[in-house]
Amino acid sequence: MRVYITTPIYYPNDKPHIGSLYTVVLADFLTKLSKIMGYEAYMLTGLDEHGYKIYRSAKELGKSPLEFVDEMQKYFRESWERFQVDYFRFIRTSDKQHEDVVKYAIEMLYEKGYIYKGKYAGHYCVKCEAFYPTSKLIKEDNKYLCPIHNKEVEFLDEETYYLKISEFKDWIKSFIISNKSFITPKGYRNEAISYINELGDLSIARPRERVPWAVEVPFDKDFTVYVWIDALLNYLSAIGWPDDTYKDFWPATHIIGKDILKFHTVVWPILLKMLDMEPPRRVIVHGFWTVKGLKIGKSVKDVIDITKLYVDSLDNVDAYRYYLMRNAPIEKDSELSLDGVYRVYNDELADIIGNGFRRVTTLAMKKSVVRGRVDPEVLEKIRNIIKDLNGVYSKFLPSQYVILTLKVFKQLNEYLQEKQPWKNRDENILYNALFIAKIGLTMLYPILPETSKKAMNIIGTPLKPLKYVFLEESFYVRESPILFPKIRD
Ligand SMILES: [Zn+2]
CATH class of the missing domain: 3.40.50.620 (HUPs)
Incomplete structure (x- = not known):
């Protein structure tokens, strides 16, 4: 279509x-x-x-x-x-x-x-x-x-x-x-x-x-x-x-x-x-x-x-794109607030998305390639988070979409916290964490296209339609940048 x-x-x-x-x-x-x-x-x-x-x-x-x-x-x-x-x-x-x-x-x-x-x-x-x-x-x-x-x-x-x-x-x-x-x-x-x-x-x-x-x-x-x-x-x-x-x-x-x-x-x-x-x-x-x-x-x-x-004020286009799309409901008038822009930047872009990405890439960087199998439990959790995606798309609910994306990154942080791959050095755990990150970064593309492409490139996987994202593939992680440096005021 x-x-x-x-x-x-x-x-x-x-x-x-x-x-x-x-x-x-x-x-x-x-x-x-x-x-x-x-x-x-x-x-x-x-x-x-x-x-x-x-x-x-x-x-x-x-x-x-x-x-x-x-x-x-x-x-x-x-x-x-x-x-x-x-x-x-x-x-x-x-x-x-x-x-x-x-x-x-x-x-x-x-x-x-x-x-x-x-x-x-x-x-x-x-x-x-x-x-x-x-x-x-x-x-x-x-x-x-x-x-x-x-x-x-x-x-x-x-x-x-x-x-x-x-x-x-x-x-x-x-x-x-x-x-x-x-x-x-x-x-x-x-x-x-x-x-x-x-x-x-x-x-x-x-x-x-x-x-x-x-x-x-x-x-x-x-x-x-x-x-x-x-x-x-x-x-x-x-x-x-x-x-x-x-x-x-x-x-x-x-x-x-x-x-x-x-x-x-x-x-x-x-x-x-x-x-x-x-x-x-x-x-x-x-x-x-x-x-x-x-x-x-x-x-x-x-x-x-x-x-x-x-x-x-804040020389960061990502923060504004994110803020505008997070706004809901779109049909009502909204008050533009720079404090609001700073808040979503620090609390969501930096603390949730950027933090999850940084943690997983820091660990993965130590290996030249990360291979593994997707854990069925991880897959089920992700599928559950994004099951409303078609409805969000057909009803055009940008803020709901932002929230779904955020949930994927929250899941990444929870998974890392629970499995603690820095302790047990299990490659498959790292693989699953990268798999969650890949889904989240793909979903991030309509919100923050440049960041999404840059981060996908860092984990060694190209951007592709969501239906192909579930295919298994190895990750090649080269660096671990801070995607959203926190703003202190
Ligand atoms: Zn007039």
């Missing part, structure tokens, strides 16, 4: 922040976990480069929009690389191939009669790139403010083109209700359904003179395509749609923040249906990270620069 996992694409008008990092790390975790579960997995991420907001940010800096996004994209690539994220493609919506796909899709929707011309008058928040009905805005001194940004919205009165999404209200409602695993966690299903009741047709074009930095509407050169439609289509253009290659990937698993639920669970499946495409397999939704109560979402300005986050 092939698994196709996506993150939203990010506006490059700011550097990446903790909100985008969280989605990317979760997507990378799911991709790597799928791989060790024996699946082929591909992760897509990238940038949403068009639209008024980018156009205006570039203009303020005296740059062309393309110059501006070319500069900004490197911050994203560097950050994701630093956090050990592997993607098969980093898409940018200013790629010509993507722009052609957008034009093709819009043309197709037009020919099928799903698009009509109309007028739009309403309040618009540039930061959200979205219209708001008056009822959703905050009124202050005769001004209307965006409920997310607390900044004055603009009033726009212009011609546009609409997409007839309201024709599919009943269809999308019954689709969400009958496909229980489509939206995960399930708490967000009702929220998605609540959007459907007030669903009107969607304005999908902007006058070119106001928003010149966007894909041209193919049948009317005075208009450009609304950035959200442009952005959603990245999930198809990245896999070669409309060419048949897309069939090797589709349907996708989308990982998103809760602020973009409506576009991914209501608008997107309808758009796909209009294009004769299957809906996504699944949409996984996570909450926000807050810092002293301040929400950090996709388009909020008050963000934490990722570089500041890890270089200025």
Whole structure:
């Protein structure tokens, strides 16, 4: 089976922040976990480069929009690389191939009669790139403010083109209700359904003179395509749609923040249906990270620069990846705490994982090769710990997965304590301890890929899917490093 996992694409008008990092790390975790579960997995991420907001940010800096996004994209690539994220493609919506796909899709929707011309008058928040009905805005001194940004919205009165999404209200409602695993966690299903009741047709074009930095509407050169439609289509253009290659990937698993639920669970499946495409397999939704109560979402300005986050405090990417994945439940907002990062680093990475690894390798280093047989009792204990793995995978419970991994290392420490191989020098005990370590290190790969690969290399066994990990093999241990030096404060 092939698994196709996506993150939203990010506006490059700011550097990446903790909100985008969280989605990317979760997507990378799911991709790597799928791989060790024996699946082929591909992760897509990238940038949403068009639209008024980018156009205006570039203009303020005296740059062309393309110059501006070319500069900004490197911050994203560097950050994701630093956090050990592997993607098969980093898409940018200013790629010509993507722009052609957008034009093709819009043309197709037009020919099928799903698009009509109309007028739009309403309040618009540039930061959200979205219209708001008056009822959703905050009124202050005769001004209307965006409920997310607390900044004055603009009033726009212009011609546009609409997409007839309201024709599919009943269809999308019954689709969400009958496909229980489509939206995960399930708490967000009702929220998605609540959007459907007030669903009107969607304005999908902007006058070119106001928003010149966007894909041209193919049948009317005075208009450009609304950035959200442009952005959603990245999930198809990245896999070669409309060419048949897309069939090797589709349907996708989308990982998103809760602020973009409506576009991914209501608008997107309808758009796909209009294009004769299957809906996504699944949409996984996570909450926000807050810092002293301040929400950090996709388009909020008050963000934490990722570089500041890890270089200025604790220069250890592993600790942050581990902390983010250990957080539960993913659907709730969580308070980011550096004390929390230090705590899991010291108590779990250093004391449990690092300590177990250090003890077993110190003993094993004295032999050039460690051979043996897996003790049935050891095997049973390990199988018992990981028996819930399939459920954790299919329900997408990262923190549960971290806890299972931790349990394997706890088992390693207990085994060493009980058998005391430093006393009796029994090679088979050492072999079994290394066997437990191998399972734990394999499971560690989706959480801490670099550490996992490095440690597997030290015990002389390559990383492989979990089903092959139980095969017996000899170990060649060369050194015994401290994987996580303790932090003293
Ligand atoms: Zn806003």
